[in-house]
Amino acid sequence: VQLQASGGGLVQAGGSLRLSCAASGYTFAAYGMGWFRQAPGKEREFVGSHSWSSGTTSYADSVKGRFTISRDNAKNTVYLQMNSLKPEDTAVYYCAAKKYGSSWYRSVTDYDYWGQGTQVTVSS
Numbered sequence: 001v002q003l004q005a006s007g008g009g010l011v012q013a014g015g016s017l018r019l020s021c022a023a024s025g026y027t028f029a030a031y032g033m034g035w036f037r038q039a040p041g042k043e044r045e046f047v048g049s050h051s052w053s054s055g056t057t058s059y060a061d062s063v064k065g066r067f068t069i070s071r072d073n074a075k076n077t078v079y080l081q082m083n084s085l086k087p088e089d090t091a092v093y094y095c096a097a098k099k100y101g102s103s104w105y106r107s108v109t110d111y112d113y114w115g116q117g118t119q120v121t122v123s124s
Contacts, residue, residue: 001025001113005095008118011085015122019080021095021115028076032101034111035069035080037091037120044094046106050078058103063089085122092117 007019021033032052038044048059050069057069066085071078078095096111105111 003095003097003113003115005093005115005118008093008120010121010123013085013087013122013124015085016083017085017120019093019118021078023076023097029073031097031099032105033071033078034096034105036094036096036108039091044108049103049105051103052100056103087122087124090120090122092119
C-alpha cells in the first residue's frame with residue numbers, strides 16, 4: 001500500500017494550493033480518506049475527511065469554508081483544495097486511508113495507512 005502526497009509549496013497569504021494524494025496497492029474506492037497536518041513542535045491534527053461511499057466530507061473548524069476535499073476513484077486520487085491560505089496553515093500535510101472509513105473519523109489512530117507528507121508554507 002502506498003500513498004504519495006504532492007502539490008505542496010510556498011504561497012503568499014490569501015493564495016491557493018491543491019494537494020494530491022495518489023494511492024496504489026489497494027482498492028481505493030473501499031477506503032475513506034483523510035488529510036492531516038503537523039506544524040513544527042505541534043501534534044498532527046485533523047484537517048478533513050472524505051467518506052468511502054456516501055461522498056460526505058468533514059472539516060476541522062479552522063479550515064471550514066476554505067478547504068475542500070474531493071476524490072476521483074478512477075484515478076485513485078484524493079485532493080485537498082486550499083483557498084484563502086493563512087500563515088497558520090503552514091505545516092506538513094499528510095493523507096491517510098481507512099478501510100470503509102466514514103467522514104466521521106478524525107483521529108490519527110483511526111487511519112490504517114499514511115502518505116509521506118508534503119510541505120505547505122504560507123508567507124505573510
